[in-house]
Ligand code: SF4
Ligand code: SF4
């Protein structure tokens with residue numbers, strides 16, 4: 001059963017466990033590939049993760065002159081192949097979300113590979129495994145559909161970004177506002 | 187053998203997931219070394235080197251289903267860390283006390299000889315009680331149990347106490363008074379998300395118990411309510427339905443105010459009150475005074491918010507009242523606990539699933555560690571040293587006579603006072619770092635420095651170890667096995683993943699060997715493994731109300747933990763307390779407590795106009811002795827800071843990231859300013875995980891709760907001074 005990374009940004013508590021977990025994934029050389037931002041640090045404690053969305057037609061891969069960014073059969077947009085990457089940094093500029101990171105010492109791009117050694121076998125990525133607040137989840141398409149129904153208001157107000165943002169992505173995102181449609185119990 | 191196959195609940199968050207298994211690796215199932223959540227984790231062990239090399243989520247643990255905070259994810263890095271102490275260390279030059287300098291490596295033989303010689307000399311000259319033991323609860327029940335026995339049987343001193351006095355003792359005191367029993371949570375965590383209202387006071391849950399958060403948020407997703415009481419807009423307060431932003435140290439007024447409204451507005455459950463409680467009429471009279479307006483005057487919370495909070499809690503079919511150190515680390519911490527507990531007792535929202543009262547246990551074994559005899563007046567199984575029958579029972583297990591059992595001692599902070607007065611001249615310190623975590627540190631550090639002889643067992647050279655004459659290398663949690671009792675009161679199993687690094691040894695082994703040197707070997711020599719200690723410990727707890735006798739390691743594995751009390755082989759344990767509406771006072775009733783309000787010990791004035799409060803950040807644990815050494819955690823939070831509201835900052839003409847002098851009547855420190863609107867204008871906050879001149883406890887007050895002897899870490903009066911010359915970075 002295919003599972004996807006699904007984000008509920010409103011849940012984030014800023015613990016950065018996703019960053020710590022990313023360093024622990026095999027083949028990640030103890031470097032995290034994800035980001036967490038303080039939305040308005042002088043005002044409140046709101047935070048949100050910024051994750052690779054694994055675009056179906058990824059700008060990073062399209063921009064790469066060396067075909068160093070492969071797309072796995074699961075849809076995961078992989079980290080640059082060491083033997084192909086020429087370190088031009090096109091991808092870091094092309095990505096609309098600024099996801100690819102650059103290692104100047106190795107002259108190599110590295111990015112989220114959806115923990116491919118895990119996710120290819122259906123094991124949740126490290127970040128989605130540990131996220132204490134369920135901001136990051138690893139769900140089946142049915143579960144995501146149920147979420148979408150839950151969060152779309154009857155009045156037709158579009159409160160989620162699902163199914164996708166501008167272009168089609170493998171990761172599904174729920175923007176702040178997940179509680180808008182909830183009816184109070186009493 | 188257990189007759190019925192029982193297993194604790196696996197709820198809707200539980201998913202069957204297989205772990206990633208790398209070649210040449212085994213996974214050892216265990217739990218995190220740090221907080222009371224005790225998140226499940228697998229340690230990855232390389233089968234060639236037999237060393238711990240990483241972490242893998244433990245999806246099969248029903249409480250946390252694979253989730254961990256960043257401390258848990260990186261916890262494994264403690265074990266083979268370069269800062270580990272690998273051999274005993276001796277310092278011959280006492281003038282270097284209070285520094286890292288002057289230690290030399292020694293053999294265990296030499297270290298034991300020296301300790302035995304010094305301890306014996308001191309006791310011959312000044313009496314048995316000149317020695318003391320200061321312990322902690324970030325270790326297994328077996329170690330906690332044996333430390334109590336070690337102090338009383340091997341060292342034969344009355345002076346033993348532990349860092350739970352800075353952590354859980356007010357919750358313990360409050361629960362004992364209200365319920366007659368001290369189990370931190372009356373219900374399992376798998377109930378939390380199914381309740382209709384969470385009333386959370388003085389808990390920065392998102393940072394201090396992060397892996398509770400998926401359940402907490404789920405209450406709102408289901409249409410339930412979250413009410414948060416905190417002087418700061420913490421991440422959980424930010425999204426709460428209601429944030430009661432009270433002045434630090436005024437909780438009791440708020441609790442009384444809400445109880446008053448619950449009664450006035452008809453939310454009291456008269457049948458429950460009549461049948462199962464005492465003290466209602468008296469309390470009703472006392473809280474009458476606490477009208478929303480009067481409560482608002484004291485707490486600074488708007489009257490409408492207080493009324494709304496009472497309405498939501500009162501209406502909720504099921505609700506859980508939760509609290510933590512914010513209300514407990516006050517000189518009326520016990521009253522605060524009983525005060526908020528009154529909400530549940532007056533409305534009868536307790537003694538059934540999805541409703542009850544819980545405290546967020548701070549330390550990994552904050553629950554178990556306080557039950558089995560490390561406290562100055564307690565013996566295993568939550569028995570009392572002042573009860574001759576209890577003493578008799580424990581003496582039988584220990585093989586000593588009641589005359590040989592030392593008298594009760596004094597609380598943690600008071601031990602430092604006795605050191606200062608030279609009543610105590612020797613100290614055996616383990617599993618704690620009071621040179622950072624105790625209040626009024628200038629005094630505490632001086633008292634430690636003045637000791638004639640001090641031993642410290644630790645796996646890193648902590649700030650407190652800097653005062654020691656001998657340091658004994660102990661092991662990390664992953665190099666030993668045993669049980670821990672988590673935030674819920676669930677007894678769980680910690681497993682060994684690696685052999686002790688260098689010459690380090692588990693504390694129980696060190697204590698058994700040292701007992702031999704002190705001529706008390708016959709009481710300890712049968713304890714050859716952690717399991718031997720476990721078996722004796724279960725027996726010692728048998729018949730006490732914290733009865734662990736039936737919680738065998740085998741049952742813990744099979745059932746996903748065992749909730750105490752668990753009396754025998756056939757008893758599956760007690761996930762929910764008081765389902766029969768029987769409380770543990772002799773008449774079976776709970777006590778609704780009439781609690782007159784007292785302000786904080788030190789109120790602000792012109793000279794010290796600000797309220798100083800302290801707490802944790804998500805990246806560090808307790809004194810930071812462990813977490814400050816972990817690269818990721820250090821990078822995320824390398825130094826303390828003082829949180830200041832922008833309007834307050836403007837008054838002092840100070841800016842974001844500027845360094846300022848913060849001071850109280852007791853001490854001072856320089857901190858970087860962090861401007862945030864998420865704090866009261868009259869309050870400043872500093873995290874407490876840092877050592878030496880960065881310790882906020884240089885400033886905190888040692889006003890102790892009369893019952894729990896808990897210091898008032900959470901409220902004192904402070905002042906900020908702009909530094910003349912802005913320090914060049
Ligand atoms: S682990 Fe989850 S809650 Fe924590 S920072 Fe990352 S996304 Fe946010
Ligand atoms: S940096 Fe490497 S991966 Fe990125 S575009 Fe250039 S060659 Fe391709």
Ligand code: SF4
Nearest residue numbers: 022112114115125127
């Ligand atoms: S999916 Fe894996 S690689 Fe991507 S951010 Fe999460 S942990 Fe890192």
Ligand code: SF4
Nearest residue numbers: 218221224225255258
């Ligand atoms: S510190 Fe607490 S919440 Fe964090 S992983 Fe460890 S047990 Fe879990």
